[in-house]
Amino acid sequence: MQFNSVEYLVFFIAVALVIHALRERRYQHAFLVAASLLFYWVSGGIFILLMLFVTMVTFLGGAALEGETDRRRRKGLLAVTTAITLAILGFFKYYDFAIASANELFTAWGVPAALPYLQTALPIGISFYTFHALSYIFDIYLGRLKPTRSLTEYTLYITFFPQLVSGPIIRAREFLPQLRDRLVITPGNVKYGVTRMAVGIVKKVVIADNLAYYVDLVFSNPAVPVQESNSFFIISGTILFGLQIYFDFSGYIDIAIGSAAILGLILPENFNNPYFSASPTEFWRRWNITLSAFIRDYVYIPLGGNRRGKLRTYANAFFSMLLCGIWHGASWNFFLWGAFHGLLLSVHKALVDWNPGRRVRVALGMGGAAPDGGDSDVSFGVRGADAPIRITPVTIAKILVTQYFIFLGWLIFRVHDLDDLLYCLHEFIFIDWQSMVNGLTKYRDILQTNLLLLGAVTVVLLILLSRRLRKQGIDGIVNFDYVKAIRDLSLPWYGLFILVVILLLLCVSPSASPEFIYFQF
Numbered sequence: 001m002q003f004n005s006v007e008y009l010v011f012f013i014a015v016a017l018v019i020h021a022l023r024e025r026r027y028q029h030a031f032l033v034a035a036s037l038l039f040y041w042v043s044g045g046i047f048i049l050l051m052l053f054v055t056m057v058t059f060l061g062g063a064a065l066e067g068e069t070d071r072r073r074r075k076g077l078l079a080v081t082t083a084i085t086l087a088i089l090g091f092f093k094y095y096d097f098a099i100a101s102a103n104e105l106f107t108a109w110g111v112p113a114a115l116p117y118l119q120t121a122l123p124i125g126i127s128f129y130t131f132h133a134l135s136y137i138f139d140i141y142l143g144r145l146k147p148t149r150s151l152t153e154y155t156l157y158i159t160f161f162p163q164l165v166s167g168p169i170i171r172a173r174e175f176l177p178q179l180r181d182r183l184v185i186t187p188g189n190v191k192y193g194v195t196r197m198a199v200g201i202v203k204k205v206v207i208a209d210n211l212a213y214y215v216d217l218v219f220s221n222p223a224v225p226v227q228e229s230n231s232f233f234i235i236s237g238t239i240l241f242g243l244q245i246y247f248d249f250s251g252y253i254d255i256a257i258g259s260a261a262i263l264g265l266i267l268p269e270n271f272n273n274p275y276f277s278a279s280p281t282e283f284w285r286r287w288n289i290t291l292s293a294f295i296r297d298y299v300y301i302p303l304g305g306n307r308r309g310k311l312r313t314y315a316n317a318f319f320s321m322l323l324c325g326i327w328h329g330a331s332w333n334f335f336l337w338g339a340f341h342g343l344l345l346s347v348h349k350a351l352v353d354w355n356p357g358r359r360v361r362v363a364l365g366m367g368g369a370a371p372d373g374g375d376s377d378v379s380f381g382v383r384g385a386d387a388p389i390r391i392t393p394v395t396i397a398k399i400l401v402t403q404y405f406i407f408l409g410w411l412i413f414r415v416h417d418l419d420d421l422l423y424c425l426h427e428f429i430f431i432d433w434q435s436m437v438n439g440l441t442k443y444r445d446i447l448q449t450n451l452l453l454l455g456a457v458t459v460v461l462l463i464l465l466s467r468r469l470r471k472q473g474i475d476g477i478v479n480f481d482y483v484k485a486i487r488d489l490s491l492p493w494y495g496l497f498i499l500v501v502i503l504l505l506l507c508v509s510p511s512a513s514p515e516f517i518y519f520q521f
Contacts, residue, residue, distance in 0.1 A: 001039055001042045001043050002513070002515065002516075003200070003201075003204070003252060003255040003256075003516070004201050004204050004205050004251075004255070004513060011035075011039070012259055012262075015031075015032070015035045015263075016185060016262055016263060018031055018035075019031065019032065019183055019185065019263055020185045023182075024182070025179070025181065025182040025183070026152070028182065028183050029150075029152050029153060029156055029179060030152055032156055032160065032263075033152055033155050033156050033159060035161060036156065036159040036160055036161040036164060037159060039161040039164070040124070040125070040159065040161070040164060043124050043165065044123055044124040044125070047121075047123035047124065047126075050088065050092075050123055050126070051123070051125075051126075051129055051158070051159065052155075053088070054085055054088060054129065054130060054133050054158070055133065055154065055155055055158045055159070057081060057084050057085060057133075058081060058085060058133040058134070058136055058137050058158075059147075059151055059154050059155075061077060061078075061080070061081030061137055062081075062136055062137055062140045062147035062148075062154075063147050063149075064077050065077050065078065065081075065137070065140045065141055065147070066140060066146065066147045074141065078137065078138075078141045081137050082134065082137060085130055085133055085134055085137075086130070086134075088126075088130070089126055089127065089130045091120075092120055092121075092122060092123055092126060093122060093126065093127070093329075093330055094330045095118060095120065096117050096118060096119060096120065096330070097330030097331065098330075099115045099116070099117055099118075100117070102115055103115055122520070124165055124519060125164050125165040125166070127327060127521050128163070128164070128165065128166060128167050128169060128521075129158050129159070129164060131169050131291075131294055132157065132158055132169060132170065132172075133158060134298070135169070135171050135172065135294065135298065136154075136157070136171075136172040138297075138298050139171065139172060139173055144173060145171075145172055145173045148172075148176055153176060153179050154172075154176075156179065157170075157172055157175050157176060160175075160260070160265075161259075162255070162256040162257075162259040162260045162267065163256050163260070163267055165516075165518075165519060166249070166252050166253075166256075166516055166518040166519060166521070167253065167256070167270065167288075167290060167291070167518070168253055168256065168257075168267055168268050168269070168270040168289075168290040169268075169290035169291055169293075169294050170267055170268055170290065174266075174268065175265075178264075178265050178266060183263055183264040183265065184264050185262060185263065185264060186264070189261050189262055189264060190262050191487055191494070192258070192261050192483075192487050193257075193258040193259065193260075193261035193262035194258065194262070194498075195258070195483055195486050195487045195497075196254050196255070196257055196258030196261060196483055197254065197255050197258035197259060198258075198497070198498065198501045199251075199254050199258075199482075199483060199486075200250075200251040200252065200253070200254025200255035200256075200258060201251065201255065201501070201505065202251075202501055202504055202505075203247040203248070203250060203251030203254065204247065204248055204251035204252065204255075204513075204516070205505060205509045205510075205513055206504050206505065206508045206509065207243070207244075207247040207251075208243075208244050208245075208247040208248035208251060209248075209509070209510045209513050209514060210508070210510055211240050211241075211243055211244040211247070212244055212248075212510075212514055213510065214236075214237070214240055215237055215240050215241045215244050215414070217237075218233050218234065218236070218237030218240075219237055219241070219414055219415060219420075219424075221420075222234060222237070222415065222420050222423060222424050230427050230432070230435055231427045231428075231431050231432040231433075231435035231436055231439075232435050232436045232438065232439025232440065233439060234411075234424050234427040234428055235427070235428055235431070235436075236439070238407050238408075238410055238411045238414070238424075238428060239407060241410055241411075241414050242275075242406070242407045242410045244517075245410065245413075245517055246271075246274065246275065248516055248517045248518075249270075249271075249288075249516070249517060249518050250270070250271045251516075252516045252518065253269075253270045253271065257269070268289070268290050269289060270288055270289050270290055271286065271287065271288070271289065272285075272286045272289065273286055273389055273478065273479075274286040274287035275399075275403060275406075276389045276399055276478060277399065277402055277403075277406070278395050278398035278399050278402055279348055279398065279402055280341065280344040280345050280348045280402060280405065280406075281345060281348055281349070282402075283402065283406055284341075284345070291324065291327075295320050295321075295323065295324050296320070299319075299320045299323055300316055300317065300320040303316040303319065303320070304316055306349075310350070310353055313349060314346040314349060314350060315346075317342060317345040317346050317349060318339070318342035318343065318345070318346050319342065320342070321338050321339070321341040321342030321345055322335070322338040322339050322342050323338065324338050324341070325337045325338015325339065325340075325341065325342075326338060327521070328413075328521050329520065329521055331416055332418060333412055333413065333414075333415060333416050333418070333421060334413070336412050336421075337409055337412045337413045340408075340409050340412055341409060344405055344409075388479045389478050389479055391478060408425075408428060408429075411424055411425065411428055412425075
């Protein structure tokens with residue numbers, strides 16, 4: 001059931017009406033669990049049993065950890081529960097990839113053996129609900145959370161339908177306390193949630209889905225020469241993909257947060273202007289914030305963080321990002337993408353350490369002191385994720401350099417075939433300037449039209465925001481909270497906003513809407 005479908009709209013309205021009608025908290029929770037399981041059944045079918053198994057294993061594991069005082073047995077319980085949970089994720093997500101890699105090695109070594117493939121389907125949302133379950137177990141073990149005695153509440157935490165398929169990754173200690181009181185649907189929450197959902201649908205359908213056509217056109221067979229304009233196409237396709245994946249994923253998150261808000265629940269933010277990041281470290285403070293926080297708290301800090309010397313810090317950052325890449329999918333390009341970002345973070349940390357005038361903790365966006373003596377505190381994301389962006393000439397230069405490498409990483413992320421990847425990297429790094437000229441000349445009319453439209457939109461926005469611009473400068477524009485501004489509109493203007501959204505969906509939506517990109521993870 002796609003978030004941007006009519007079916008989801010009807011489903012969500014029905015859920016909201018029932019929640020509003022129910023007067024007792026336990027009935028609300030039971031109904032939300034049933035609705036969430038129905039949502040997953042429609043999308044994932046029989047794999048709902050797998051999700052329920054993970055839920056039961058970690059619920060019982062958490063209860064057993066709380067009742068055990070022997071340190072060795074506690075470690076054993078943690079290891080067993082974690083191993084079972086990760087084994088399920090590993091089997092369904094990585095088994096066939098491991099078999100394919102082994103068979104390729106056998107062929108290369110001349111060994112006449114071929115291991116059988118199972119060709120198992122990847123259960124929808126397994127990476128996300130597995131991380132939810134693991135964070136629950138880890139926090140109980142670390143003494144940060146008392147296990148809940150309510151199986152219904154814990155099941156709701158794992159299966160809550162707005163964040164079930166693609167996040168954001170929320171901790172049990174952030175979600176479960178919200179269930180202590182009856183859920184109340186208020187006019188303010190409804191207006192905020194509808195605003196957030198409308199913005200998310202526009203991001204997904206109007207922007208990301210239209211970009212998807214051109215991105216797929218470029219990367220369907222990137223090594224085939226297109227009138228000697230391949231550098232132009234590869235670079236353009238990479239930039240468009242970087243925009244597509246941002247608007248696609250952040251659009252999903254907006255709809256998830258908006259849906260939860262209407263029901264009276266808060267989900268963590270997952271993005272904060274990531275393409276204005278002035279360093280690789282800052283990018284991971286602002287991109288997929290909840291995943292960054294998970295990797296930091298449960299991988300980077302347990303490995304030692306930045307407390308065991310510089311070389312160990314670089315190695316910890318590299319390994320953490322390598323794991324982040326592998327988490328995204330069973331493919332060598334995700335492995336390379338994680339390694340690439342691990343290298344970026346390590347090099348950036350080394351450069352900052354080399355500059356004695358800027359002793360800043362930068363590995364994976366970490367600073368401050370964690371409750372467990374680690375490298376950072378955690379609330380709803382990586383520390384500093386909500387920091388405002390300050391625009392200066394030096395910052396602009398840093399942003400441009402940083403985003404060059406970020407988008408180079410998106411090229412690695414997008415191209416799955418290693419031969420195609422090598423070709424695309426060559427065209428991206430060693431630019432054929434004649435190819436760029438050919439491409440710009442061939443598509444001059446289209447570029448001019450889009451630039452004129454972009455210029456017109458920019459002028460209108462500058463006029464509307466002229467008062468804010470005079471008061472706060474360019475910093476105020478970059479950090480502008482447009483969702484809050486739309487939510488606070490008077491009723492006639494808010495009605496006009498909804499009308500514009502409907503017209504955009506009717507007039508600009510492509511004929512077919514692909515699945516959200518992060519559904520495959």
